[in-house]
Amino acid sequence: MRTYRLRRPEIVAEEAPVPEPGPGEVLVRVHAASLNKRDLLILDGTYSLPARPGVIPVSDGAGEVVAAGPGVTRFRVGDRVVGSYWPRWHDGRLRPELVDQPGCTSDGMLTEYALLGEQAAVAVPEHLSWAEAATLPCAALTAWTSLTGGGKPLPGRTVVTLGTGSVSLFAVQLARLLGCQVIVTTSRAGNADRLKELGADHVIDYTATPDWSRRVRELTGGQGADLVVDTAGPATIDQSVRAAALYGEVVVLITRDATSDRLEIFHEAYASSLATLRRVFVGHRTDLEDLCAAVSAHGLRPVIDRAFTDVQAAYRHFREGSPFGKVVIELGPA
Template sequence: MKSYHLDPGRGLAGLTVQEHAEPEPGRGQVVVRVRANALGFRDLMVLADNYPLPIRPGVVPGCEGVGEVVAVGEGVGRVKPGDRVAATVFPYWLDGPFRRDNAAQLGTMIDGMLTEYAVLSENGVVPIPEHLSYEEAAAFPLAAVTAWNALAGGGAPRPGETVLTLGSGAVSLFVLRFAKLAGARVIVTTSSAAKAARLRELGADEVIDYRENPEWSDRVRDLTGGVGADRVVDATGPLEQSLKSVAPSGEVAFVGYWLSGAEGAKAIDPGILFGAGAVLRRVATGSRAHFLELNRAVTTHRLRPVIDRVFPFEKVPDAFGYVESGGGFGKVIISHD
């Protein structure tokens, strides 16, 4: 079998392909024949060694992958050979709060999914909804689980509430879809008329061009009768504008764009934080429990992701280059078929 391996900090120059014998599962483990992966901005941060979690030299990168169980170890009872499964980004975070002892992440601290066969804990996989192809299912483990946690982790939005989500990246696209399923009114920020049109096709009630409206919180206030949004999902920043956009007693789900040194990642005036009168909640993807909740909703509503482009497994470097170029709309997928 073939696997990609990473020398962190060297970018694409540090990405190599190595040959290995097909693995065998240990106790409590399963072997998954990987059928599809997804890539995103997070993976570029890992390549650059600009990520908040430690990156083990030589690690198999990629935290998003799905496939078919081909072998199970002793004591495995959750899955069986032939099952279609998705890997959880944090395989030891089963439920409850995010803590240091469950922070081991695929593709950074432990081997990830850019490989033909992956050995995973049986607790680190969840079933794939039957209506999804492998390529579609690969879009969910990171961005969709993050979006689900951002919306539902503090209590699901109620019909008629206003949700503001920032940008047209994969997390925001899933926030838009999930919030509309809950009956919320959704406002989205974006940078172009073309993306605004796509967002409206997906159900956005209002779209704000942040290039034309740099102080876009004023526009959010205008659209909400001066009250502000009940929920804000901040995946791009600036956080100050999110705090100025949220309604009193509302919530800002902070996904953590600032970790990459993104534009707008600056210190926040404590007066703005206090004046927002809202909860600021950190979101670090999500647990196995979040993923299972998400899958129930996806199955019930037969939801499908927005996919931008699909690359073959042997063209992973090209896929990284495409992600780095920006401007896409939806998930970038790696197919093994």
């Protein structure tokens, strides 16, 4: 089989034997993998977890079970699956002993055949293509847990998302699915129509309206948003707090960027608020199962920017091409 390995400063294609599934494992013929920001950080050596030398990259991939090892009961040959972002975190709270990530500390999905523990695999919605299914484990699940992890009922509430990154686009789609009013900020006014097609009620151009939290309050009758999904961190956290309702929530996904490793909230903003700051780190397998059930029930289709068969071209486009939607690598028949 063809597989890919992290050989810094690049990812290298290699030939390897097709692995045999052991007890509790399934062998998956991977048809598509999708890229996330963490994949660039791992390649660059700046990710928070050290990558294993020679690891198979990429956490997100979808494929068909072609063989099952002894004792497997959750899946059978022919099932369509994705792997969980946290293979050993099945439910409850994340604990240090469960911190293991495909494409970083263990082999990932950028390979024609991948071994998955049956407890780390999740069935994917039947209406999705392989490319669409491959987008779910990281970005879509992060958006899902950002929206649902606070425990508050969502229908009728107002959600603010920032920008047009893949987590934000999924948050728009899922928030609409959950019955929310959705407000999106973007620096690209030309994306407004596309965002509204995905479910945005209002789009704020933050280059024309840098004090966008005021506009959020205007759009919510002075109340502020019930939930802000902050995907930018240092650049936006103060505005996100100002945009939140008195007892709102701000989900903090990014804690540093290229210019700062600090989250700074001015006294005036936080002293006048009782908003909660909540951290999210993707989600566990049960969350992924819940997401897939919702996607299936509502027929949601992820946004694909481009699909590639050339791995290097995919990484290059993801880094430099300002994609709107997910960048996918096809590893087999579509």
